[in-house]
Amino acid sequence: MPSAPQTARAAARAELTRAILDRAGEQLAETGPAALSVRAVARDLGMASSAVYRYFPSRDVLLTALLVEAYDDLGAAVEAGDGAARPRDLRGRWRGIAHALRTWAHEHPHRYALAYGSPVPGYAAPGDTVQPATRVPFALLGLVRDAQVTGRTPVQGLRVPAAEKASVARVSAFTTPALTPAYTVRALMAWQTLFGAVSLELFGHMAEAVLDPAAHYAQVVDQLAADLGLS
Amino acid sequence: MPSAPQTARAAARAELTRAILDRAGEQLAETGPAALSVRAVARDLGMASSAVYRYFPSRDVLLTALLVEAYDDLGAAVEAGDGAARPRDLRGRWRGIAHALRTWAHEHPHRYALAYGSPVPGYAAPGDTVQPATRVPFALLGLVRDAQVTGRTPVQGLRVPAAEKASVARVSAFTTPALTPAYTVRALMAWQTLFGAVSLELFGHMAEAVLDPAAHYAQVVDQLAADLGLS
DNA sequence: CAAAAACAAGAGCACTGCTCTCGACTGTTG
DNA sequence: CAACAGTCGAGAGCAGTGCTCTTGTTTTTG
Numbered sequence: 001m002p003s004a005p006q007t008a009r010a011a012a013r014a015e016l017t018r019a020i021l022d023r024a025g026e027q028l029a030e031t032g033p034a035a036l037s038v039r040a041v042a043r044d045l046g047m048a049s050s051a052v053y054r055y056f057p058s059r060d061v062l063l064t065a066l067l068v069e070a071y072d073d074l075g076a077a078v079e080a081g082d083g084a085a086r087p088r089d090l091r092g093r094w095r096g097i098a099h100a101l102r103t104w105a106h107e108h109p110h111r112y113a114l115a116y117g118s119p120v121p122g123y124a125a126p127g128d129t130v131q132p133a134t135r136v137p138f139a140l141l142g143l144v145r146d147a148q149v150t151g152r153t154p155v156q157g158l159r160v161p162a163a164e165k166a167s168v169a170r171v172s173a174f175t176t177p178a179l180t181p182a183y184t185v186r187a188l189m190a191w192q193t194l195f196g197a198v199s200l201e202l203f204g205h206m207a208e209a210v211l212d213p214a215a216h217y218a219q220v221v222d223q224l225a226a227d228l229g230l231s
Numbered sequence: 232m233p234s235a236p237q238t239a240r241a242a243a244r245a246e247l248t249r250a251i252l253d254r255a256g257e258q259l260a261e262t263g264p265a266a267l268s269v270r271a272v273a274r275d276l277g278m279a280s281s282a283v284y285r286y287f288p289s290r291d292v293l294l295t296a297l298l299v300e301a302y303d304d305l306g307a308a309v310e311a312g313d314g315a316a317r318p319r320d321l322r323g324r325w326r327g328i329a330h331a332l333r334t335w336a337h338e339h340p341h342r343y344a345l346a347y348g349s350p351v352p353g354y355a356a357p358g359d360t361v362q363p364a365t366r367v368p369f370a371l372l373g374l375v376r377d378a379q380v381t382g383r384t385p386v387q388g389l390r391v392p393a394a395e396k397a398s399v400a401r402v403s404a405f406t407t408p409a410l411t412p413a414y415t416v417r418a419l420m421a422w423q424t425l426f427g428a429v430s431l432e433l434f435g436h437m438a439e440a441v442l443d444p445a446a447h448y449a450q451v452v453d454q455l456a457a458d459l460g461l462s
Numbered sequence: 463c464a465a466a467a468a469c470a471a472g473a474g475c476a477c478t479g480c481t482c483t484c485g486a487c488t489g490t491t492g
Numbered sequence: 493c494a495a496c497a498g499t500c501g502a503g504a505g506c507a508g509t510g511c512t513c514t515t516g517t518t519t520t521t522g
Contacts, residue, residue, distance in 0.1 A: 032349075033349075034265050113349035113350075114349075116349075116430075116434070116436070117348050117349025117434075118263075118264075118344035118345075118347075118348025118349055118434060119344075119434055119435065130439060133436070134439075137440070155386060155387050156386050156387075156457055156458070158450070158453060158454045158457055160450065161446075161450075163443065163446050164443075164446050164447060164450045166442065166443075167441055167442045167443035167446050167447050168440070168441055168442075168447060169442075170439070170440055170441075170442070171440045171441070185447075185450055185451070185454065186454075188440070188441075188447070188451070189424055189428075189451055189454060189455075191427075191431075192423075192424050192427035192428040192431060192451070193420055193423050193424040193427055194427070195427040195430070195431060196422075196423035196424055196425070196426040196427025196428075196430070197420075197423045197427075199347075199426070199427070199430065200422075200423060200426060203347070203348075203349060203350055204350065205347070205364070208361060208365075208401070209368070209399070209401060209402045209419070210398055210399055210401075210402070210419075211397065211398045211399075211400075211401070212394065212395075212397075212398035215392075215394050215395050215398050216395060216398050216399060216416075216419070219389070219391065219392075219395045219416055220416070220419070220420055220423070222389055223389045223416065223417075223420060224420075226387055226389055227387070227458065
């Protein structure tokens with residue numbers, strides 16, 4: 001167990017680490033990932049830029065820390081959306097998940113872009129980002145699993161060839177009991193559609209097409225619920 | 232009509248403009264949009280960086296030119312994929328469109344990211360990018376229109392409320408004859424799913440989940456064809 | 463042929479990520 | 493208690509960026 005002075009020192013370090021993260025997060029929210037500047041963060045905190053490098057060895061590491069926080073924050077929001085409906089109300093839970101995703105994306109567009117937009121050049125997401133990134137898909141898969149165990153089936157399931165079954169086997173095995181191939185494919189498609197709808201809208205590709213994005217998203221969400229057999 | 236010297240001068244200018252675009256395109260393919268450097272392009276072309284600014288007034292304008300080229304190139308690829316199948320073979324055309332999209336994205340990941348990834352910080356796509364960006368959705372809508380005129384219907388069409396009909400009316404009216412609300416929503420969903428599937432895979436969000444991305448994409452494409460009533 | 467416009471080059475400004483060195487301070491240990 | 497090792501903050505500095513301004517040259521135009 002560390003002695004008291006050491007703890008005080010560690011606490012001060014944690015405090016400053018937190019302050020750097022907070023200020024970097026604000027800057028991220030204001031101007032986006034690529035414009036995040038270590039020097040600007042240092043300026044705002046009244047310290048030399050070189051001092052920041054004692055806490056984050058590079059800009060990419062700082063960005064990664066923000067990325068992990070974003071994944072966790074979004075994951076928590078989606079899980080809350082899932083939990084807002086009664087467990088048996090599958091469509092309600094689905095709507096909760098889907099609309100939590102879109103709402104969070106609109107509230108934190110730059111963090112969403114950081115997490116799901118094009119990867120920053122030359123930046124490869126390190127391993128510690130994988131786990132927090134799985135929270136959203138996990139919530140979705142848990143819901144589909146519940147639909148499956150209550151005996152529902154997705155509409156017009158296409159025959160899933162053996163090769164594809166094997167390809168998505170890891171996803172199927174994420175839940176207990178495992179998902180059927182048909183449900184696994186439908187769940188992946190639903191996730192792709194949600195992500196596509198949110199991203200296209202957020203990145204401005206739907207502005208010319210859809211007048212009321214929220215209403216359209218609701219329609220898509222409900223149609224996906226029907227396709228998943230949740231209604 | 233311009234005189235001969237003027238034409239020669241204009242031709243030289245067009246040539247150099249083209250050379251800058253080509254070199255910038257290579258750099259884009261190598262290191263991605265955010266790493267594109269006007270100075271590096273100038274170096275490679277053996278000219279001063281300030282000279283490049285006579286041809287492109289800012290880095291963003293240069294990036295926009297590359298963006299327009301990317302949209303056009305992808306649009307042409309998708310239209311070729313559409314035209315590869317017999318006009319009456321709706322599912323073949325659908326597969327051609329969908330796989331042309333994914334193939335192009337994998338051949339030009341950075342250009343795809345430039346077009347459909349998170350917008351570069353502080354960069355708003357100007358109006359001249361809108362028209363070329365519409366080629367892909369147009370190809371898709373044309374196909375759905377053909378499906379509609381041959382009397383097919385999407386599976387399990389959800390009731391489309393009047394508000395949503397109005398919201399997507401602009402999309403419906405893109406084709407002649409106009410799309411029904413049910414088909415319009417299904418077409419938008421198909422586009423969102425395709426885009427989501429390609430982006431998630433390309434940006435590395437599926438690596439942990441799907442072993443054979445090409446096979447999975449093919450499965451998704453065929454399921455979407457079924458949902459659209461193309462089979 | 464002279465005026466005007468277009469052009470390429472260079473210097474320079476303000477900014478970035480990052481490294482290195484320096485002195486000051488803290489906590490541990492002999 | 494004193495010496496030592498480790499941490500910390502600050503500053504200078506390097507190499508790079510987008511972009512502007514000036515200077516001199518070339519080309520086109522009236």
